[in-house]
Amino acid sequence: MSDDSRIKAAVSHWAARMVSNGVPLADFQDVTNSIDSWNDWCKAWSERGRVHEELGRRAISEKRFISAGEHLTTAGVCYHFGKFLFVQDRDQMKEAHLAAVRCRLDALPYIDPPGIAVDVPWSEKILKGILRKPAGQPKPPVVIMTMGLDSAKEEMDSNELVFLKRGMATLTFDGPGQGECEYTMPICPEYEGPVGAVLDWIGMRDDLDNGNIGIWGVSLGGYYAPRAAAFHPDIKACISLSGPFDWGEILDSIPALTRSAFFARSMSRDEKELRRIADRMTLKDCASDIRCPINIVTGKLDEVVPSHHGKRLADRVSGPVYLNIIEDGGHVANNRGYKYRTQSADWMARQLGSEET
Helix, strand or coil: CCCCHHHHHHHHHHHHHHHHCCCCHHHHHHHHHHCCCHHHHHHHHHHHHHHHHHHHHHHHHCCCHHHHHHHHHHHHHHHHHHHCCCCCCHHHHHHHHHHHHHHHHHHHHHCCCCEEEEEEEECCEEEEEEEECCCCCCCCCEEEEECCCCCCHHHCHHHHHHHHCCCCEEEEEECCCCHHHCCCCCCCCCCHHHHHHHHHHHHCCCCCCCCCEEEEEECCHHHHHHHHHHHCCCEEEEEEECCCCEHHHHCCCCCHHHHHHHHHHCCCCCHHHHHHHHHCCECCCCHHHCCCCEEEEEECCCCCCCCHHHHHHHHHCCCCEEEEEECCCCHHHHHHHHHCHHHHHHHHHHHHCCCCC
8 A cells, every 4th residue: 555644544544434335345455555645546536436437327328227326326436435535636526526426316217216316495505415215105204314524425325225225215415515515615513504404395395204304414414413403303313423522622633634624615714714613513502402312323443533422422412312332433433334324224213113124
């Protein structure tokens, strides 16, 4: 492997995530072993994305639609991980991002269950999302899926499927500073705002059970989701994966690539503004307002968000809480996904009264 500290950091912190969220292991090994400089990261992953995209386009032309959906989804994930922390070259990052969006959107009609792209109005802007519904259910409960600092809806296929298989619809969306919205909207610490818009959008649908809504959040989304639950009592249950209790407290200890991404996606002008935004991202004043059941997952070996942040949240909420501290888990415990992914989906199904549990 390269001696570039940024490549080493990316592999160390995110290898398990990339593979568990859809990057073929052989591709991960090939790409990370083929580059010597972080400057080549996005280009190398985009080249690998094109391999899968070409397979998907060929499958469509030959009417092999199941294969098309699989290849295009993999292509989208490869493009996504090319851009996810590559903020030093915004043009190259955005080109890879647009390719990820294109592939995932083109895959949606062919995956099982299929999905549709949705637009959610918020604050005179549009939040971009993907809605998927389990087959055979005219009005399923819904899990709102909130992204983290460097995740986006194009990465979420494997995370969506555990809920869909248990009879719940998923609405995965890019909020302010995330995914498709990161170029026009800065990060929003008061995330109850965009989630409120998503709740309103669900409330206008007659094909979703708007009385049975849960919320799921990963990494920084593990802060956004409980924050939204504190302000929206109509949310029936919440899952928080490795979310910070107080982002400002750990701002100076997070990995350098993560800090650079936060600077870019908060659209901060300088370090002083960066600190002000980070200090607003806290659950100190609202955790006690969380009264719905909450499932908190944290990895004891997490080097991004210390596991005691999950314990602090568990100690402060007012409703039923299940705290799952995974002793050998890293950030989001992606290296031990079998210790929480299906279990947390089963838990959510029970909370929302899903038919499939």
